[in-house]
């Protein structure tokens with residue numbers, strides 16, 4: 225048995241509709257055909273518990289759209305985990321939600337079952353852009369859902385936003401930021417649209433229907449940092465802004481290189497230098513888990529320098545940066561970035577400057593080259 229596993233991830237692959245920019249492993253349509261899926265997740269946790277000491281501090285339900293599960297499914301999953309796991313040290317239970325899928329009774333159920341943090345995929349407060357993004361909800365639905373979560377007493381709410389969406393003007397983005405701040409969430413994630421391979425958006429980009437404007441994107445990112453900082457949010461990671469004390473503990477642990485186990489199709493696990501991915505097929509995942517078989521499909525043994533580099537690539541995106549003493553293998557490249565004004569001292573740490581944050585990918589690349 226290895227050391228305790230403190231962080232658990234659950235991939236819930238169901239979505240009301242496939243968004244044209246999304247590359248996560250998801251399925252659309254009714255999850256009736258996967259009625260046994262929750263039992264499979266629980267069986268997989270039970271099996272993992274025979275191999276690892278599961279003492280979670282954070283639990284994260286992502287996807288896909290965990291909020292798309294029906295109330296009785298959520299109840300079975302959350303209740304079942306409490307029977308299987310020791311919850312005495314759990315500090316945070318997060319769940320991702322699409323605004324179209326949360327009614328007041330579901331929000332109350334989540335609260336009653338110990339969900340402490342809901343991450344709501346708002347993306348934009350502009351109905352025309354929501355249409356461009358192929359979202360199933362309007363801005364009004366998203367606002368109503370935000371209030372529903374608050375009224376149900378969910379302790380912390382995060383709002384996900386996307387910028388550099390095709391056709392999005394600076395004025396539209398500024399209005400979305402202002403509206404978000406006015407609602408008073410605890411946390412705001414601001415993602416620059418990524419054109420992921422094998423998506424409709426990627427095909428439109430390579431086909432010339434969409435055009436990227438890097439300078440426009442950089443300006444929106446700079447505006448984001450200034451606006452959210454002025455509103456009292458700390459940018460503790462490139463895309464994540466929190467009120468003091470409201471950072472995502474789960475994501476922070478992940479970026480700092482803690483071990484974690486993932487359950488559900490396509491979920492990754494990393495323990496020490498071992499990494500594996502569960503099979504990317506819901507029916508097959510369900511079959512294997514219920515048969516008591518391993519659900520992993522691919523396995524990888526990382527080298528120590530590889531894992532250290534990978535963690536550095538995550539940590540450099542965080543506001544504290546990295547202790548200089550840990551950066552010796554990359555000193556030469558980092559000195560060049562420092563000269564260019566992309567990195568600066570922060571006590572004994574090296575961290576990105578504001579300008580550096582806009583070029584974070586180029587800096588992070590040296591750690592994983």
Ligand SMILES: C[S@@+](CC[C@H](N)C(=O)[O-])C[C@H]1O[C@@H](n2cnc3c(N)ncnc32)[C@H](O)[C@@H]1O
Pocket residue numbers: 245246247248286287288289320321322323344345346347384385386415416417418419420
């Ligand atoms: C896995 S989704 C979970 C939330 C829920 N499924 C939804 O979309 O409302 C997490 C977030 O990732 C972001 N996201 C997904 N695809 C992206 C892409 N290609 N580029 C940038 N952000 C993306 C969106 O902001 C989304 O809310």
Ligand code: SF4
Pocket residue numbers: 238239240241242243246247248250287288289322345
């Ligand atoms: S963005 Fe969210 S709702 Fe849309 S397909 Fe991806 S996971 Fe599903």
